[in-house]
Amino acid sequence: MDDPSIFDLHYVLSSCATMSPDEEEELRAARPTLNLLNVKYEVSEKVGPWWKGACFRRSKSKTVLRDFTAQFRGGEIVAILGSSGSGKTSLLDVIACRTSGKVSGKVYYNNYECTKEVIKQYGAYVMQADRLFPNLTVRETLQYAAFLRLPGRTTSQEIESKVNKVIQEMGLKNVAESKIGGTVNRGISGGERRRVTIAIQLLQDPKILMLDEPTTGLDSYTARYLVSNLADIAHNSGKLVILTIHQPRSELFKLFDMVCIMSMGEQVFLGKSSELVDYFGQIGHPCPTFANPLDHYIDLASVDRRNHESEFDSATRVKALVQTFSMSEIHNETLNMVMEETMKPSTRRTLVLFYKPRPPNIFRIINALVGRMMVNLGRDRTIYISRLFLLSLFVPFICAFLGHMKTNQESIQDRVGLMYQSLSVPPYVAILNGVALFPPMRDMYYRETRDGLYGTVAFMIAYVLHIVPFTLFASFIFSIIVYWVTGLYPEWQRFGIYYAVVFVLHLVGEIMTVGCMGVFQNAQIANSTITLILTASLLFSSGLLRSLESMIEIFHWAAWFTIHKYSTEVLVANEFHGSNFTCATGPGAAPCQFRTGDEYLEAFYPDAIDNFYRNFGAIAGFILSFLTVTIIAFKIRGIPNLN
Secondary structure: OOOOOOOOHHHHHHHHHOOOHHHHHHHHHOOOEEEEEEEEEEEEEEEOOHHHHHHHOEEEEEEEEEEEEEEEEOOOEEEEEOOOOOOHHHHHHHHOOOOOOEEEEEEEEOOEEOOHHHHHHHEEEEOOOOOOOOOOEHHHHHHHHHHHHOOOOOOHHHHHHHHHHHHHHOOOHHHOOOEOOOOOOOOOOHHHHHHHHHHHHHOOOOOEEEEEOOOOOOOHHHHHHHHHHHHHHHHHHOOEEEEEEOOOOHHHHHHOOEEEEEEOOEEEEEEEHHHHHHHHHHOOOOOOOOOOHHHHHHHHOOOOOOOHHHHHHHHHHHHHHHHHHHOOHHHHHHHHHHHHHHHOOOOHHHHOOOOOOOOOOHHHHHHHHHHHHHHHHHOOHHHHHHHHHOHHHHHHHHHHHHOOOOOOOHHHHHHHHHHHHHHHHHHHHHHHHHHHHHHHHHHHHHHHHHOOOOOHHHHHHHHHHHHHHHHHHHHHHHHHHHHHHHOOOOOHHHHHHHHHHHHHHHHHHHHHHHHHHHHOOOHHHHHHHHHHHHHHHHHHHOOOOOOHHHOOHHHHHHHOOOHHHHHHHHHHHHHHOOOEOOOOOOOOOOOOOOOEHHHHHHHHOOOOOOOHHHHHHHHHHHHHHHHHHHHHHHHHHOOOOOO
């Protein structure tokens, strides 16, 4: 009979129902075993200059891992060593199911083939760069992460207990109430920030902890303290800790249980750290006295590309080292163990309670995301004030330029100019806010989405909810001063309509900016792109600078898909409908073109009154439309590797 699926709920429940308490305890205590059998990883890269485009550039296949076989067991800390480009990070990507190319061979966790679901439940991947909000404390950072990572039924008390546990494990008790800090406002140290990143992954109590270059940027003492901390976690909890490192110090050597040295995607050595020096000594490469064995053998396994001669010699040496190890007793022993392990039939012990815990519901996720954004923003005075009052900085210029408008013929042009400013300023200010404040949140989204915590929809809803209160306030301050100081139609109901249009434009401007930054990683390119789009939209669809009737036919059709067409008609109808304008008399007086605002509307916006509610509804609909487009843009762009 074939083995049942690891996600066969009936099998899991029936197995659990027939186990004694001792068997269940033994099952939970089973240490993880990770077997890799003949793993090969190929990626495709484009050859040639970028301007040839995807259709004209030749694709080239590159092998970044070749015939990698290994067995790692729980309770060990494993160091993957090698120079840059040796395949260290690619190996972690294969284990974590984060590859972007073709993988052959097998990766088994407790005798079951590794999948994204298995790794999500039992593994954790700590990337090289720290992505943390600078204004949150260490404890708050872990608490919000726990709300996103722990199962949906986890109570607040259980979350608090879990947070306290990882704080203790990672030695963060003394800085638990300190802010993370950033480049301007100093907070905790770099080593402490690294430990916070690791603590976030430990919240889910993973069986396998993978870390990519965790000691990068740390001094020797901090690096040793961190690796020692990880070794304690592996030895005391039975977890399997795998880390990559390219410049190991001598004091780290004795902390590793196993060492793997890689070069050009192949194994030069894989075995116990105590066997490293003896192995290389036996094959004719003894370690010099007083030299760091790790540094010495990484150099030995590296390719020197300074010139063709040195590259050829070093590549020949590395090839010989790889071939020697492939025929060594250590490698054959590992291969036999992996083959024997993977041929075993699956049992309840190797199953290790494969089940998929119920994740947090969408409301808890959104609540945690919004709360974290608000706390981080509220503690930064510069960002907070910018959110509230940046739009208001344009008010003095508008009021000083226009003053209190009269009701003569000249004031018609003044009102048209004010409508143009009311349509252009709010979205442009929103661009400034979005470009300056969104990138750190986008990076956090990429990191947490790659960990499978939430999707694009939840993130975008949370982001919009967190900016809405600030957009409402900023739009209100701008609207109430501009509207009454400049002397627009004196009616509170019409002020409410004016305020609503300004609010929607301000909100839509930031949503569009966020969508553009979902496509372009560079904030300045996103800024220029969205500014160009908004400027073009305002020019050919508003009719404020040039009448719509005089524009070419294609602009007439394009205008129907822009928010400025509908918002312009709402604003001019709101202001001119029912207005009266005086005409000067006497020699030299300006011609009397429009005695009423309705005459102006009939001349330039004949359908504005009849379509008022349709236009207003269309404006509101653009919020949902642009939010949907933004979500689609993020999904199409995918999750780039920020490591």
